[in-house]
Amino acid sequence: MSDNEDRKLAIICSKGTLDMAYPGLVLANAALMMGIEVEMFFTFWGMDIIHKEKQNSLKFVPVGNPSTGMPNFIAAIPGMTPMATKMMHKGLEKIDMPPVGEFLEMIHDAGGNIWACRMAMDMMNLKESDLAPEVDGVVGAMEFLEMAEGAQILFI
Amino acid sequence: MTTIADLKLDADGYLADPNAWTPEVAEAFASELGMELTDRHWQVINFVRAEFAKNGEMPSLRRITKQSGVPTKELYKLFPKGPAGKIAKLSGMSKPKGCI
Numbered sequence: 001m002s003d004n005e006d007r008k009l010a011i012i013c014s015k016g017t018l019d020m021a022y023p024g025l026v027l028a029n030a031a032l033m034m035g036i037e038v039e040m041f042f043t044f045w046g047m048d049i050i051h052k053e054k055q056n057s058l059k060f061v062p063v064g065n066p067s068t069g070m071p072n073f074i075a076a077i078p079g080m081t082p083m084a085t086k087m088m089h090k091g092l093e094k095i096d097m098p099p100v101g102e103f104l105e106m107i108h109d110a111g112g113n114i115w116a117c118r119m120a121m122d123m124m125n126l127k128e129s130d131l132a133p134e135v136d137g138v139v140g141a142m143e144f145l146e147m148a149e150g151a152q153i154l155f156i
Numbered sequence: 157m158t159t160i161a162d163l164k165l166d167a168d169g170y171l172a173d174p175n176a177w178t179p180e181v182a183e184a185f186a187s188e189l190g191m192e193l194t195d196r197h198w199q200v201i202n203f204v205r206a207e208f209a210k211n212g213e214m215p216s217l218r219r220i221t222k223q224s225g226v227p228t229k230e231l232y233k234l235f236p237k238g239p240a241g242k243i244a245k246l247s248g249m250s251k252p253k254g255c256i
Contacts, residue, residue, distance in 0.1 A: 004237070004238060005237060026255055026256070029255075029256065030255055030256075032232075033217055033238065033239060033240035033252075034238050034240060034241065035236075035237035035238025035239075035241075036238075095256075096216060096218060096219070096256055097256060098218060098256075105228075106218065106221075106228050109227070109228035109229040109232070110228055110229075110232050111232055
């Protein structure tokens with residue numbers, strides 16, 4: 001356990017679909033459970049994960065995803081994305097995964113730091129009041145890289 | 157007094173047989189970890205033991221924080237720097253493998 005005391009993980013979340021939100025959240029939480037320090041940086045579509053209106057309605061989009069086993073012309077039919085999203089929610093619930101908002105709160109309460117990208121905020125015309133209360137602040141890429149000094153970096 | 161040296165441990169340093177757990181085992185691990193157990197620590201440990209008796213496995217940290225009466229923030233204060241492993245050791249469980 002003490003082996004992890006100097007470890008630090010910096011996770012960059014750049015995607016806002018349901019299936020791309022969970023890997024970062026799970027890894028951040030797992031790291032904290034093991035005593036590894038965590039810095040999370042949300043940028044581009046990853047901003048949806050920390051957007052308080054959007055974070056609990058992220059979608060799983062089956063188009064262009066060969067892993068679903070579904071031909072694209074079927075995956076593109078209206079109604080397929082909500083259906084695929086619903087199925088993924090069921091699967092997540094079955095394995096006791098919390099909803100995105102609650103997950104972020106767990107990570108925050110466990111001592112993980114959550115940062116929003118300044119550039120993405122400007123590009124998407126977002127205000128700090130649009131963000132979930134767990135967000136520790138808005139920082140630029142250079143500031144984040146400073147915080148991530150010595151950390152293992154994951155880009156998702 | 158029971159010390160770590162008196163216990164049969166597995167390769168990861170956790171109690172080899174979860175059924176051999178007694179409160180003294182928790183005290184022995186606590187002194188190894190440099191911790192002093194308070195009522196709040198015991199609330200978590202007793203919850204884990206009760207869940208283990210019911211389900212035969214360690215509950216997830218999420219379950220502990222939702223149902224033991226000790227929320228996430230306090231849990232990380234009580235068992236700093238890696239609560240999963242510390243709670244498992246103190247409660248006589250093997251090394252935790254869950255993701256949540």
